Amino acid sequence: MFIEPWIVDETMHEFFVPDYIEQMAEDVLRHYDLSVQSRQVVTTKPDKGGAIWKLETNKGPKSLKLLHRRPTRSLFSLGAQRYLVDVQKANVPPIVQTKDGMDYVEAGGKLWFVAEWIEPLFPVTKDLEGAKQLCYALGEFHRLSKGYVPPKGAEIASRLYKWPKTYEKTISKMDWFRQLANVYKEMPASSMLLQVVDHFQAQARESFARLQQSPYNQLVELGHSEWGLVHQDYGWSNGQMGANGMWIIDLDGVAFDLPIRDLRKLISGTMADLYRWDVHWVREMIRAYNEANPIDASLYEVLMIDLSLPNEFYKNLKEVVYDPELFLNEQTMQLIETIVATDATKWPVLAEIENDWKENGNR
Amino acid sequence: MNILMICTEKLPVPPVLGGAIQTYIAGILPHLRRAHRITVLGVQHETLPNEETIDGIHYVRVPGGIFDTYCDHVVQYVQAHSFDLIHIFNRPRLVLPIRQVAPHAKITLSMHNDMFQLAKINREEAEQVVRQVSAIVTISNYIGQVIRELYPEAEEKLRTIYSGVDSERFLPGSHPHMASTRKQLRQAHGIDQKTVILYAGRLSPNKGVDKLIQALPELAKRFNDLALVIVGSKWFSEEGTTDYIAYVRSLAKRLPVPVVATGFVPPNEIQNWFAAADLFVCTSQWQEPLARVHYEAMAAGLPIVTTARGGNPEVIVPNENGVVVERPEDPQDFVEKMTQILSNRTLMKKMGDNGRKLATSLYRWERVASDLLHVWQHVEQTDLSSAQAVVPVEAPIEQVVEKPMLEPIPQREKAAPNKKRKKTFVWAITT
Numbered sequence: 001m002f003i004e005p006w007i008v009d010e011t012m013h014e015f016f017v018p019d020y021i022e023q024m025a026e027d028v029l030r031h032y033d034l035s036v037q038s039r040q041v042v043t044t045k046p047d048k049g050g051a052i053w054k055l056e057t058n059k060g061p062k063s064l065k066l067l068h069r070r071p072t073r074s075l076f077s078l079g080a081q082r083y084l085v086d087v088q089k090a091n092v093p094p095i096v097q098t099k100d101g102m103d104y105v106e107a108g109g110k111l112w113f114v115a116e117w118i119e120p121l122f123p124v125t126k127d128l129e130g131a132k133q134l135c136y137a138l139g140e141f142h143r144l145s146k147g148y149v150p151p152k153g154a155e156i157a158s159r160l161y162k163w164p165k166t167y168e169k170t171i172s173k174m175d176w177f178r179q180l181a182n183v184y185k186e187m188p189a190s191s192m193l194l195q196v197v198d199h200f201q202a203q204a205r206e207s208f209a210r211l212q213q214s215p216y217n218q219l220v221e222l223g224h225s226e227w228g229l230v231h232q233d234y235g236w237s238n239g240q241m242g243a244n245g246m247w248i249i250d251l252d253g254v255a256f257d258l259p260i261r262d263l264r265k266l267i268s269g270t271m272a273d274l275y276r277w278d279v280h281w282v283r284e285m286i287r288a289y290n291e292a293n294p295i296d297a298s299l300y301e302v303l304m305i306d307l308s309l310p311n312e313f314y315k316n317l318k319e320v321v322y323d324p325e326l327f328l329n330e331q332t333m334q335l336i337e338t339i340v341a342t343d344a345t346k347w348p349v350l351a352e353i354e355n356d357w358k359e360n361g362n363r
Numbered sequence: 364m365n366i367l368m369i370c371t372e373k374l375p376v377p378p379v380l381g382g383a384i385q386t387y388i389a390g391i392l393p394h395l396r397r398a399h400r401i402t403v404l405g406v407q408h409e410t411l412p413n414e415e416t417i418d419g420i421h422y423v424r425v426p427g428g429i430f431d432t433y434c435d436h437v438v439q440y441v442q443a444h445s446f447d448l449i450h451i452f453n454r455p456r457l458v459l460p461i462r463q464v465a466p467h468a469k470i471t472l473s474m475h476n477d478m479f480q481l482a483k484i485n486r487e488e489a490e491q492v493v494r495q496v497s498a499i500v501t502i503s504n505y506i507g508q509v510i511r512e513l514y515p516e517a518e519e520k521l522r523t524i525y526s527g528v529d530s531e532r533f534l535p536g537s538h539p540h541m542a543s544t545r546k547q548l549r550q551a552h553g554i555d556q557k558t559v560i561l562y563a564g565r566l567s568p569n570k571g572v573d574k575l576i577q578a579l580p581e582l583a584k585r586f587n588d589l590a591l592v593i594v595g596s597k598w599f600s601e602e603g604t605t606d607y608i609a610y611v612r613s614l615a616k617r618l619p620v621p622v623v624a625t626g627f628v629p630p631n632e633i634q635n636w637f638a639a640a641d642l643f644v645c646t647s648q649w650q651e652p653l654a655r656v657h658y659e660a661m662a663a664g665l666p667i668v669t670t671a672r673g674g675n676p677e678v679i680v681p682n683e684n685g686v687v688v689e690r691p692e693d694p695q696d697f698v699e700k701m702t703q704i705l706s707n708r709t710l711m712k713k714m715g716d717n718g719r720k721l722a723t724s725l726y727r728w729e730r731v732a733s734d735l736l737h738v739w740q741h742v743e744q745t746d747l748s749s750a751q752a753v754v755p756v757e758a759p760i761e762q763v764v765e766k767p768m769l770e771p772i773p774q775r776e777k778a779a780p781n782k783k784r785k786k787t788f789v790w791a792i793t794t
Contacts, residue, residue: 072428072429152431152432153429153431153432154429155429161482172568173606176573176606176610179573179577179610179614180610180613180614183613183614183617184613184617318606321606321607321609321610321613322606322609322613323613324613
């Protein structure tokens with residue numbers, strides 16, 4: 001039996017998992033030298049076919065994860081987790097081995113694994129201090145991930161060389177937004193979208209042009225192992241404070257990349273939450289990161305370029321392709337207004353910090 | 364000769380899961396086995412045994428999926444067996460590991476796409492590969508040209524061999540074997556009175572079906588009987604739907620003409636949709652090697668609209684079997700080119716007939732096999748150069764400077780470069 005994504009409707013519990021998968025979970029756990037007292041679903045990805053359980057066992061609390069990605073892709077992440085724990089002694093959950101000394105069990109065409117459940121863990125405060133703690137921990141994670149060599153048989157997950165493609169995709173998808181707003185003209189958000197899409201597309205084109213002129217191409221030549229991994233889903237929930245410092249969890253999506261992409265996401269996401277760009281926050285976040293994983297002038301330049309992309313506009317509007325008749329509503333119209341207003345505060349901040357690394361040399 | 368043909372690590376042969384390379388191999392095998400002893404080494408699949416002999420062809424299937432895994436198994440196999448010639452499909456990176464364990468075999472390559480690009484194989488390795496192989500056959504002049512531009516020294520080893528099509532399976536809708544299928548399909552989808560435009564291919568930005576959809580509102584103003592059929596998987600399923608498919612679906616929802624999206628069609632049923640259509644449109648935006656669908660459309664007697672991208676225009680003789688859209692990024696260019704065809708029923712018919720003639724003369728599998736046999740024959744008669752006999756992997760490149768002393772492969776008329784080829788087409792069309 002192969003694991004397939006499942007549908008959750010309003011009659012079901014939010015963490016519903018199909019019976020055959022629960023059954024598989026039980027079979028998987030038989031591979032471990034654990035006496036499981038309880039098993040409780042703590043999160044699911046029904047649309048992808050993934051789930052996480054918390055286990056209470058005779059050896060303490062553990063997590064059981066059903067990884068939704070291709071097994072060869074999951075091997076890459078598991079290898080990374082093992083490397084970070086064993087070689088780098090990083091604060092990421094250690095993997096529990098099976099009775100046969102394996103890091104995972106294959107069942108239903110997917111990989112499953114058990115890891116330590118780290119307790120206690122608390123989210124850091126949602127203020128600048130918390131943001132700085134997150135940034136420092138992120139930098140540390142990136143630094144420790146350098147030197148990772150994926151195990152044989154693993155897919156190489158990498159975004160390192162894909163930046164130009166990603167930028168181009170951002171530009172061309174804005175053509176799609178425009179096209180759909182034209183075709184669904186009568187919808188409330190369409191005219192607002194049409195008013196602003198050219199502006200954001202021009203921003204993306206400018207960012208792409210800058211990327212091509214930037215040190216990006218030289219930087220990526222250093223290669224995968226030298227740069228290490230990005231987490232790709234880092235924030236207040238996947239970076240948390242434990243008994244002895246910050247822990248980073250949910251490593252399933254790690255990939256080779258320029259590390260500052262995680263930092264860029266954290267900054268632009270945090271500014272979106274503030275509804276305005278704040279030069280003090282941005283500077284302090286970069287500084288905190290830099291203390292753990294120094295950024296040189298070239299990398300800083302690429303960070304500035306990545307911040308200049310209309311990330312929030314793109315991220316929030318890309319859903320439009322799925323159901324324009326629902327999406328292009330009043331609410332989206334207001335969302336676009338908010339994005340435009342927040343974006344206006346971004347440019348003075350970027351201008352102000354543009355030369356930080358030049359004036360002070362390579363910090 | 365005792366010949367080993369090595370497939371890619373992705374899809375099995377026979378093509379139970381489809382695939383252009385796998386279809387190509389399956390198409391030529393029946394003709395190759397008459398001349399040589401053939402072993403086909405490929406990737407395992409649950410529906411196929413790991414070793415079998417069918418119609419005199421020996422199949423060996425090893426674990427694959429990931430290139431490195433596959434490469435290890437291929438090398439092990441080659442090490443344990445002996446072949447006169449090893450023909451590798453589309454994986455230049457297999458060449459050097461194989462040369463290590465088969466120092467005396469002739470090695471030839473079939474290139475089906477851009478696997479020689481720098482992102483796929485580094486220059487140093489690629490140069491050695493070019494040195495080690497005795498011939499490189501490509502599925503289009505375009506693919507050959509890309510290799511030539513990167514590695515001019517490959518020139519004399521390059522040879523275009525266009526692919527083929529089973530023209531017994533792909534038949535015009537007017538053919539006695541297909542007439543009822545055509546009628547049934549069209550009736551079942553409520554498009555029997557329509558002029559049916561067919562797109563068949565992956566639903567991705569590179570393939571560009573969105574441009575065709577954007578062209579349709581304007582075309583619908585000019586012609587009142589149009590319908591669009593989109594053959595490509597993942598149309599319906601929520602899972603696995605990409606942003607692009609969602610986008611295309613949202614565009615299609617508002618079209619003023621009927622749109623039939625078939626979802627996944629098994630490879631062995633796809634010919635039915637070709638028979639049900641009246642005009643075939645390929646919308647590729649990227650530099651495409653040369654899509655198989657062109658041959659299939661020709662065999663089905665459909666006029667073709669394709670784009671000036673990669674190898675696609677190489678099989679079109681403008682206004683004879685189709686037309687070429689020069690600016691495929693612009694839907695208006697599709698409007699104009701499709702109007703040319705749709706407004707002239709006589710021309711449509713003529714183009715379809717010419718396509719069918721080409722498919723049954725030039726694009727037969729027997730001809731593809733015969734071209735490949737010819738290349739092998741030439742390779743057989745040519746000794747390995749000293750540079751090839753040297754096992755190169757550990758040696759610094761400076762030591763292997765000697766150029767191979769191969770004679771250029773004689774170019775037959777069919778494989779002549781673009782201009783000459785076009786004459787061949789005209790000849791085939793008018794005969």
